[in-house]
Amino acid sequence: MKEEVASNLEHRDPRYRFAAECRSARELYPERSLSQTELARMVRVSKSTISRVETCTGPIPPDLPPQLDRVFATDGLFKRLYEEIVKQSFPSQYRLRLEVEANAVAIVEWSPTVVPGLLQTASYARALFKAGTPNASNAELAQKVRARLARQEVLRGTSPPDFSVVVCESVVRRNVGGPSVMRDQLAALLAYGAQPANILQVLPLSAATHGLMDSSASILTTSEARVHQLVGT
Missing domain, CATH: 1.10.260.40 (lambda repressor-like DNA-binding domains)
Structure with a gap:
């Protein structure tokens, strides 16, 4: 049995x-x-x-x-x-996002705190995971990082979704993982933003109060014209 x-x-x-x-x-x-x-x-x-x-x-x-x-x-x-x-390496509450993300034709991201997962470097992602799970082993951290980076394949396919990103200025100023980690992460963001088809915007700290100041948001549109509003990096 x-x-x-x-x-x-x-x-x-x-x-x-x-x-x-x-x-x-x-x-x-x-x-x-x-x-x-x-x-x-x-x-x-x-x-x-x-x-x-x-x-x-x-x-x-x-x-x-x-x-x-x-x-x-x-x-x-x-x-x-x-x-x-x-997908199975992520908690169940994030699996819907992964399923929709893989079939999205357009993704719009807003983040007030960290670089969205689809644009994170390995060292930046590791620093976030280490801070969130300080008792995790190196092997566990490595698995989490691999899973996050694997999501980025959706942007490297033959028909990647239209991907627009808006981050708060605090995201590019916050010291995640140290100067070297941030230097590489900011370079990756600059490289992404320099591509003609991509949109990367930074909302300045001087901007007026708005309804999403304390929460991130993702709007994903699939080929069936279904729109999903989800939370998470």
Whole structure:
């Protein structure tokens, strides 16, 4: 009975499915069964990475799923499973946002406190997570950072959503993680804002009182013209 329950859980868990699909596709490769070393060479990672992925003992590099889809011609299967894995790493109250975010054609963000998650650098995100969960291990922090950065793939796809960002001036003045972290984060914001199709605005501290002074907001529009107003970075 226990074995049956475990099997059902593994079948539903996208992490286990990713591992099983990778192992199955490798062993049933049309021309001949591939070794882990051969597959690693084809997707440009180490053999140990493939081994860890297939045994669910390590993180999945964000650029691995599309490479597996390319090699095995699986029409986005590994990419979809990876997106499910990323979603499950977030608390349940944020999963709706991730689902809508992945299918949005337009995103408008307002943040009075921190850089929105879709524009955070790894070091900036880590500093925020460290402050919020001071007892977290380095491995736990690394997993949180990977999950947050994985969300940013939506901006790097072939048809990224229109993304408009407004932050309070306090966001660019607040010292998150130290001068070096802020220097890199501000450089990333400048690079984003310099792209012609992007909109990045800073609301000065001298601006008048407004209704969203103490809360962030996100407005996401999907291709079905449905508009979702959500909270969170």
